[in-house]
Amino acid sequence: MRALFGARARHRWVHLVIGGALLMPYFLVGTVVVSPVAGGVSPFTSFPLALVSFAVALPFAAVSGLVPIARPLLVFGVRALGGVDPAALADGPARSWEARLRVSAWYTTHVAVGGILSGMSLALPPFTVFLIVLPFFPGLRHTAYSSGGPLSTGWGIALAPMAGIAMLFGLAACSAAAGALLARLAPLLLGPAPADRLAAAERQAAELAVRNRLARELHDSVGHALSAVTLQASAARRVLDSDRAFVREALAAIEETARRTVDELDSVLGLLRQDDGDPATPDLAALQGLVSRTGLKVAYSLEGDPSSVPELVSREAYRIVQEGLSNALRHGGSSPVALQVAVGDGELVLVMENPLPSRAPVVRPGGGRGLRGIAERAALLGGHASAGTEDGRWRLRACLPLGGAR
Template identity: 80%
Template sequence: MRALLGARARHRWVHLVIGGALLMPYFLVGSVVVGGVAGGAGSFDSFPRALVTFALALPLATVSGLVPIARPLLVFGVRALCGVAPAALADGPARSWDARLRTSAWYTLQVALGGVVSGASLALPPFTVFLIALPVVPGLRHSVYSTGGPLATGWGLALAPAAGIAMLLTLAACSAAAGALLARLAPVLLGPSPADRLAAAEQRAVELAVRNRLARELHDSVGHALSAVTLQASAARRVLDSDPAFVREALAAIEETTRRTVDELDSVLGLLRRDDGDPGAPDLATPGLAALEGLLSRTGLDVAYTLEGDPSRVPELVSREAYRIVQEGLSNALRHGARSPVTLHVAVSERELTMTMENSWSGAAPVVRPGGGRGLRGMAERAALLGGHASAGPDGGVWRLDARLPTGGAR
């Protein structure tokens, strides 16, 4: 009884009735054609003419289902009433002919089954009431006796209520079966096509790339700043009473580092708030190779920096990513090497930019963030997106960073 009359069965019956309502305009057009051929006779005057009209209405519905916007409208009804998993259905208009044909087949099936179930739902309940009331209403019995037939017999009158109830149960069973059939075919006919899956995968890839980009920017800018501030504050605390001049320098470096990091953080948060339709929204305010000397002066490390070539020849995108890679290398030097000296060599050639950074490494746990982080992977991703390569790790007693980025163009 739950399968025949439960909430899901009722919802699917409503869905079928909607299909019957959608069939009516096509049925009226077919009735005009049948009436013209039959000399003005109506489609409801005889059952054969009604079947012919029904057969003429279905091709019209099939053509209507080819309209691209039909699919999202049909999917909305299926999701609301048929109990189909939302992820199994496609979103958006049907663009390809394969998707249009499958949508048209679904629409034709819905209006066909809906027309039959709707017609039976209109005709059978009044007739069932008549059969149930027949044994107890004298006027109805007299009318049956006057016309004759099976109901005019004693057994006919006795079994009439049971026959009426059986008809209603049969209608409920047919409606439940038709609804279950539509629910089973919905993922096949209204599900995403290969083109839809490819478009969805590309959209997810774009969103994931944006998320990864923002994560790298936040990690490199904020992570480096916090590492530098932590080290500077720790050193200043140890010499607070003995070396006031160093403490003043450390506080000034902390102030400059946090001010610049707040600007970069505001830039990243601006991207998160940006509307895709806003052409004037700002991009990430990431500095380039020209700002390396300022970065090195604020780190609190003794860095021996050498530069070969002209950094202005490096494309802006490559210059920004190179800055972030150096920044992550300095963060690693702060975490693993404390205040040990660092050597940084940057060389610019016609075809590539190379960067090498070295600092002492004892193998002990990081002094700033013992748990480690994701900086090395993010650094490798930055280089890979430009068609280059970056790696970092211990080499004997030295922590070494090597990066090569192409300067002739970026993918």
């Protein structure tokens, strides 16, 4: 009973009736085509001509299903009434011809099956009511006796209510079977085509790239700021009673670093709030300010014209230097750092050096992601980066092609 009259069966019946309603305009066009050929006989008074008009209407429905916007409209109806897994259906208009043909096949099947079931739903219920009440009304029995058919006998009239109830169950069974058929066909014909799967994979890859970029931006900006603040606070604590001037400078540097980090954090989070374009991010022109706030003695030299560096390369170079200074703060203590930035023909070269600490640095459990992030940034631009010990010093070197911005 639930399979025939339950909520899902009723929803699918409504979906089929909607298909029958959608068939009517095409059926009327079919009657216009068939009537002149039939010699003036109306398809509305001739069942064979109605079937011919029905067959003529289906190609017009198939052509309508080729419109790209048809798929999201049909998918919405299936999701609302068909009881089909929403994840198995495609989103967005059908772009490829393969997808359009599949949508056209679904739409034609929907209106054809819906048209047949709608006709049954209009014709059978009144007749079943007539059969059920037939034994109880003498006037109806007289009509049945004079018809000369199966209902003209006493047994025919006695069994008429059972026949009517059987017809209702038969209609419900046909509706359930047709609904189940369409539910089975929906994922095949309205599901994602290979082109849709490729587009979805590209969108997923783009979203993953954005998340990775956000992770790098947050790691570089916040990690650098915390390292700088920790170093400045530690140095100020050691000389709190002996060098008040240095303490004031350290506190000012902490304040400036925190303020700058908040601005950068807002900039990074802006990537999540904005649909088009990126918010302004630091570049090579901001390196001098970054070096002055680090809390380290940094010998900074710049060769070439930084304004000739593309925006993307300039931004990534800033982040690489920021991460390199963070590593120097965490692992090198207060050792001086030498930073060289050279803008040459076709590439930007970053070299950062600092002496190795006298004792092994404290390493976080699982290791950090800074050097890996530097290598990823360089690789995405078509360049390369390396880091390691040379002659008792730690050296970080990155080469970024200026054409990598393309």
